[in-house]
Amino acid sequence: MAAATATNDRLWQNIRAEAQRACAADPVFGKSLADAVLAHDHFAEALADLIGRRLGGNAAGQARFTAFSIDAFRGAPELIEAAGRDLQVIVHSDPAITGLLAPLLHVKGYVALQAWRVSNWLWRHDHRDAALLFQNEASNLLQVSIHPAASIGSSVYLDHATGIVIGANVVIGDEVTILQNVSIGRHGDLPMRSPRIGRGVFIGSGATILGDIDIGDFAKIGAGTVVISDVPAGCTAIGNPARLTNCPEPASAA
Incomplete structure (x- = not known):
């Protein structure tokens, strides 16, 4: 567990360093990077915020999806370990991707998979309606529908990720x-x-x-x-x- 935590800490520092370089190179894009990455102290916080932004729609919806995600990540730190491995496998698998920041922010299959990890945690903890809400919004907004009762390992890559049904x-x-x-x-x-x-x-x-x-x-x-x-x-x-x-x-x- 300690080794996995240290790996994710290094992963997060690498993401932050990429974001800082991108902000310096493009101040206009830098504002969104500051909100999405640099405003957060930990990978789990940034990922929960990302899920909220992608699934929530309005401010109230974003806050609700972010809060569910934070609860899941606090209750099951292994979800963040799996999220780190999922992110790294995209970089290793796709020659068009050269860093961690781009797949984190722009590969919708990645955020869809992490939203499923939260929904699966909710399902297993008898929050069935909330779990199905995650599935529904991921299906509507990301075109990826994964039932909360499915079981998925780590280092999984949903490439292009349109029209996937599990x-x-x-x-x-x-x-x-x-x-x-x-x-x-x-x-x-x-x-x-x-x-x-x-x-x-x-x-x-x-x-x-x-x-x-x-x-x-x-x-x-x-x-x-x-x-x-x-x-x-x-x-x-x-x-x-x-x-x-x-x-x-x-x-x-x-």
């Missing part, structure tokens, strides 16, 4: 990348029949993953693929209906 009871592991217009949810009427996505999975744009199925670690789901059965670890699924290719030898033999 249903209740979906399980998503660490280091997963999800592109735009992806739907992941149940197949049929039973609520627990939702997919389980392993570590390091890549899900291409327009893919649909449905039902009580497992997507193995480091599998790849091609653009526009419709998956309704298991995908073994390391395999690539393409087409509609999905067919497997590039599987490791044991999976191919099976």
Whole structure:
């Protein structure tokens, strides 16, 4: 826990340093940076304020979403640790991004994912109406709808993040990348029949993953693929209906 806290402290100092340089280079943009970043002492405060700004609409709404987020971050510091890993993976994954400040402020998939982390905390603490409010506003304003009862790991990247729908009871592991217009949810009427996505999975744009199925670690789901059965670890699924290719030898033999 101490190591993770120290890492986030360094992360926050790096973000502040980037903001200070940007303010010096562009005083007009600097005012918004001062409000969004430099006015805060901690990463958790800045992130809660960012969620409030993106979801709240008017001043009262912003204050309400910010307060819910602060409560979640205070109650579960691991949410901030996950938020730090989510931010860093964007920088590592996207060659067009060279610093931490831009994805924090401008990558809507990032703030949508952090809003989901707050909603999930609210859901697990029996604040169901507030949790669903977060989902609804993220869907309306960010075009990302993640049910509060889903389970998502860390170092997750929602790239482009328009038209993403993730249903209740979906399980998503660490280091997963999800592109735009992806739907992941149940197949049929039973609520627990939702997919389980392993570590390091890549899900291409327009893919649909449905039902009580497992997507193995480091599998790849091609653009526009419709998956309704298991995908073994390391395999690539393409087409509609999905067919497997590039599987490791044991999976191919099976």
